[in-house]
Amino acid sequence: MARGKRYRQAAELVAAATEEAGGPLPLEQAAKLVKETGRAKFEESVDIDIRLGVDPKHADQMVRGSVALPHGTGKSVRVLVLTNEGKQAEAEAAGADMVGLDEYVDKIQNEGFTDFDVLIASPDVMPQVGRLGRVLGPRGLMPNPKSGTVTNDLTEAVEAVKAGRIDFRVDKTGIVHTSIGKSTFTEDQIRENADAFLKEIVRLRPAAAKGGYVRSVTLSTTMGPAVPVDRGAAVVSTR
Template identity: 90%
Template sequence: MAKRGKRYRQAAELVATATEQAGGALPLDQAAQLVKMTGRAKFEESVDIDIRLGVDPRHADQMVRGSVALPHGTGKTVRVLVLTNEGKQAEAEAAGADMVGLDEYVDKIQNEGFTDFDVLIASPDVMPQVGRLGRVLGPRGLMPNPKSGTVTNDLAEAVEAVKAGRIDFRVDKAGIIHTSIGNVSFSDDQIRDNADAFLKEIVRLRPAAAKGLYVKSVTLSTTMGPPVPVERAAAVSATR
């Protein structure tokens, strides 16, 4: 096992002490406060959430994916590429898209492996062309999808939502959802609110085919910090 650095060990001791005093995982508000304290890197770390679900993503009826607008955004600048025909390109540009076009970007992605963007939004009429890019975009989680709101005729609304803090998510093959919900410069309340909004959406999307315990564990962590366990009750209360 690789040796942990001093900053990580100090942060891990904070988490160990807090969980020992609490007798286990922490309430969401306390976890949000503690995770900020574990951000000790020399750069501004992101705050991530990991949720282990009781689903088997190999079965289509147990897939969990979607999007959610975080109340305080992610704290990151999101680079948006919009693929659409000329008639809608001005609309996308006016809404704040960083890159807008069609043929030139399709060729660049297909032939050069271009993926220098965070979100790809496409209008439905160009999906036959975009569909050919699945081999490049799929493994990177960049393929647009109607369920996540990235295949739409309302390009302006989609671009504005992404820029304002809407994030897309999808459970991985191990049954875990991992995403960033802010950074360490956020206040405790902002981290708590974003985590709460995310948990609400995950619980709302519970597949009917998922049996038994749905939310198995929840943790918060910074980019370089140890995981802070969150009470599963936070996911239950998020629906109320």
Template identity: 80%
Template sequence: MAKKGKRYTQAAELIASAVEDAEGGLPLDTAADLIKKTARAKFDESVDIDIRLGVDPRHADQMVRGSVALPHGTGKDVRVLVLTNEGQQGDARDAGADLVGLDDFVDKIQNDGFTDFDVMIATPDVMPKIGRLGRVLGPRGLMPNPKSGTVTTDVAAAVKAVKSGQIDFRVDKTGIVHTSIGKSSFSTEQIHENALAFIKEIVRLRPAAAKGAYVKSVTLSTTMGPAVPVDRSVGASAAR
């Protein structure tokens, strides 16, 4: 087993001390503050959130998938590809899209495996051409989808939303939703508000078929740091 570094060990000890008397995890604002204190890498670490849900994603009626605009963005420069016909390509460029086109990018993705972008946005009329790219885009989570707002007739608005901090998410096969909600350089308040906005959207999307406890656990972590457990009752609070 690999030996943990000194920074990681110190961070883990600080977290263990904080949660020692906290049954079920820390309040979200306290966890956000602790994340700041334990981010000790020499680069601006990502702040991630993991939520374990009481759903079975094997059943379509228990799938949790959507998008949410984080109040303070993600702190990342998101590279956006827009596939649409010439009529809307100018609007996409004006809105800040990094890559814009159609047939040239479809061929590049299909034949060369091109995936040098973070989000793909497409208009409904070109989806028949994009459908055959699922084998390349699907495993990477890059396939545009109406539920996440990446298949739309208003590409300009979609580009602006993604660039300003909108993120897409989807529960994995183990029932966990994982995403980045900011950077360690964010203030405690920014991390807290981004996390709360994400949790609220997860709670809002609770499937009717989900029975029993819906939010089973919530943790915050940084790229190089240990996880901080959050009181899962934050899910009930977010629903109010």
């Protein structure tokens, strides 16, 4: 696949840095380099990819959760709250973009509506929400108590998501991929967000995971090359 001049120049920077370091880079240096290689003419996302030594086909090796990033993600998050009338005013006051129940359940089930980023539900409506798994599950939008998106405290949940809490889960190949900021963030903001995410990944290590847990870590911008991060960053971040 042919790459543009900007990408090739950015890739050369990464190659030179990793050669000089003798391998993957310390997190601080990687954060600096990923910002330097974000050269698109638009505001790119900064992504982190972590390959884990788990087999997600086994329930006891599934890694999923949520984490509040210190500096948020830099993007506006559309939140849908499904709850009964008695708690709808609370969700609206907390800043939810869409609030309701039956009309949204029907719209998701019959029209495949998924024009939102996060779905939060109160426990009492989960029997209805559970029927939406076929639509929501493949898109990673199904609410879950472990990620804080099934809760009676709708105010806290909505405010946390709006402030920068993200949900994540390992995919079928054993990789966790998510955005942790924007190319306009400072180097320190990128590093601190990446550090917070790594801490949570390490904390969630399944007891059934054998051998090396964090196999590789990379940072990249939307249009930029992957910058390899020293796996030791995941260990240091927990100290």
